[in-house]
Structure formats: C-alpha cells, structure tokens
Amino acid sequence: MDNTAQIDYWNGAAGQKWVKEADGLDAMLLPFAHAVLDAAQPGPGERVIDIGCGAGALTLLVAENGAEPIGVDVSSPLIDLARRRAAATGSNATFQVGDASAWTPPEKLDLAISRFGVMFFADPVQAFSGMRAGMKPGGRLAFACWRPLLENEWALAPMVAAMALLKAPPAPPPPGSPGPFSFGDADHVKRVLTESGWSNARLAAWDGKIEMPGLNEDETAEFMLDIGPLSRAIAEQELDRSAVKSAIAKRVRELSDEKGRTRLKAAVWIVEASA
Numbered sequence: 001m002d003n004t005a006q007i008d009y010w011n012g013a014a015g016q017k018w019v020k021e022a023d024g025l026d027a028m029l030l031p032f033a034h035a036v037l038d039a040a041q042p043g044p045g046e047r048v049i050d051i052g053c054g055a056g057a058l059t060l061l062v063a064e065n066g067a068e069p070i071g072v073d074v075s076s077p078l079i080d081l082a083r084r085r086a087a088a089t090g091s092n093a094t095f096q097v098g099d100a101s102a103w104t105p106p107e108k109l110d111l112a113i114s115r116f117g118v119m120f121f122a123d124p125v126q127a128f129s130g131m132r133a134g135m136k137p138g139g140r141l142a143f144a145c146w147r148p149l150l151e152n153e154w155a156l157a158p159m160v161a162a163m164a165l166l167k168a169p170p171a172p173p174p175p176g177s178p179g180p181f182s183f184g185d186a187d188h189v190k191r192v193l194t195e196s197g198w199s200n201a202r203l204a205a206w207d208g209k210i211e212m213p214g215l216n217e218d219e220t221a222e223f224m225l226d227i228g229p230l231s232r233a234i235a236e237q238e239l240d241r242s243a244v245k246s247a248i249a250k251r252v253r254e255l256s257d258e259k260g261r262t263r264l265k266a267a268v269w270i271v272e273a274s275a
C-alpha cells in the first residue's frame with residue numbers, strides 16, 4: 001500500500017516542526033526511549049533497526065550500548081538532523097531516508113525498535129510482515145505507541161482548550177487509518193503483529209506524567225501549537241494561530257506548577273514480539 005500521504009506530511013511542515021522542537025521533544029519523550037531499551041535489551045554487536053527514527057535520539061542511545069543501529073525514516077529533514085547529531089557525538093549509528101515498510105537490511109537483524117514511529121503505515125500488516133522478513137530467526141521487536149487520545153492528557157488538553165476556536169471539532173480518523181493514535185487498541189496491535197507473522201506479541205501499559213517542553217506558559221503553548229493533533233487542525237482549518245495560542249497559554253497556566261513547568265498524563269503501550 002501507498003505511504004505517500006505520510007511521506008509528504010513528514011517531509012513538509014511537520015518534519016520542519018519536529019526539527020525545530022527536537023531537543024524539547026527528546027526531553028519529553030526520554031522516558032519512552034528508556035522503556036523501549038529496557039524491553040529490547042540491545043547487546044554489543046547486535047544489528048538493530050530503529051523504525052521511524054526521526055532525529056535519532058533512540059538510535060543514538062542504542063549505539064551507546066555497543067549495538068550497531070541504523071535509523072530509517074521517510075523524513076529527509078529529520079534524518080539530516082540525526083546524521084548531524086551522530087557526527088557531533090562520534091556515534092557509530094547510521095541513518096537512511098527510506099520507507100521502513102519497504103526497506104530491506106543488507107544483513108538480517110537481531111532487533112527492531114521504535115519510539116512512536118510505527119503507527120503511520122497505510123497497511124500495517126504488510127509493513128510488519130516486511131520488517132519481520134528482515135529479522136534473524138528469534139529476532140526481537142520492541143516499540144512504544146500511544147494509547148487512545150482520550151487517555152493522553154498531553155495531547156487532549158490543548159485540543160480541548162482550543163475547541164471553542166475550532167471551526168469544527170476534528171473528525172476522528174477513520175478506523176485503521178495511519179496516525180499517532182492508530183495503535184491505541186491493544187487487540188488491534190496484537191492482530192497486526194500476529195497476522196504479519198510475529199509471535200508472542202505482548203503489551204505492557206505505561207502510565208505516568210511527562211513534562212511538556214517550555215520554561216513558561218508561552219513557550220509550552222508554542223510547543224503545543226507545533227506538535228500533536230491540534231497542529232493538524234490549525235493547519236487544516238486555517239485558524240488564527242495567535243488566538244489559539246492565547247487559549248492554550250491560559251490552560252497551561254492553570255495546569256502548570258509554581259515554577260511554570262507543565263506535567264501531563266501520558267498513556268502508552270510498550271509492545272514486544274519475536275520474529
């Protein structure tokens with residue numbers, strides 16, 4: 001199936017925003033890099049793919065553990081940043097622009113990992129079948145994906161704060177269509193993995209709070225305008241960005257602590273399976 005829409009999306013404004021917010025995103029998402037690494041246990045010399053690696057934070061951590069990771073991502077601006085980061089730190093991690101659902105490793109892999117990079121395939125069963133074919137027998141899979149939007153306050157709160165300004169409530173995406181919350185349903189994830197030939201698929205719930213980027217309400221509101229489902233609604237509905245920002249900043253002020261930091265609930269699956 002065709003991933004063109006997502007490839008265009010991640011090479012356009014979304015990719016640029018992820019580059020701009022990369023350091024803040026990595027701090028916010030660090031708990032999930034650790035959760036994936038705890039599940040995956042990459043060993044020295046192991047060949048690893050980081051699926052939808054973005055700016056490469058997880059890939060670089062895997063390389064620090066002595067493994068040999070390659071990050072694959074459709075987004076050229078994010079892969080450029082990942083390569084710059086690897087060069088700056090002398091990392092042996094490598095990066096390639098590519099659609100992970102159609103990518104074949106030069107040698108079979110020990111491990112496939114991802115932090116929020118596996119929910120964007122038009123045909124997830126085809127994608128996970130292809131990725132399994134690139135694994136050694138018994139190879140491991142470990143990834144993080146969001147549970148449903150309604151359980152993820154970090155994404156829901158800015159959407160609710162801006163609701164009165166939206167021309168229409170954002171329509172829920174059609175079932176099964178790619179997007180950040182498309183792997184929210186545990187049975188769906190297990191079905192995708194089983195139908196694509198992975199065995200022993202298991203999901204563990206991660207629940208906690210994550211710290212939003214930004215040292216004050218203005219910076220945090222700016223981040224919330226750029227990242228997450230609200231940013232899509234703003235672009236699609238051509239909304240007045242400054243009005244939306246004011247509404248979000250007001251809500252951030254209510255949610256933040258005395259130091260101006262905002263910690264919001266996140267709900268994630270840590271998924272494991274074997275090739």
Ligand SMILES: C[S@@+](CC[C@H](N)C(=O)[O-])C[C@H]1O[C@@H](n2cnc3c(N)ncnc32)[C@H](O)[C@@H]1O
Nearest residue numbers: 010052053054073074075099100115116117120
């Ligand atoms: C939510 S971001 C996560 C980025 C990164 N894993 C992180 O944790 O910072 C999703 C990433 O998946 C990538 N992506 C989407 N579809 C893809 C595909 N078919 N193949 C490879 N990467 C893809 C996007 O370009 C984007 O970088």
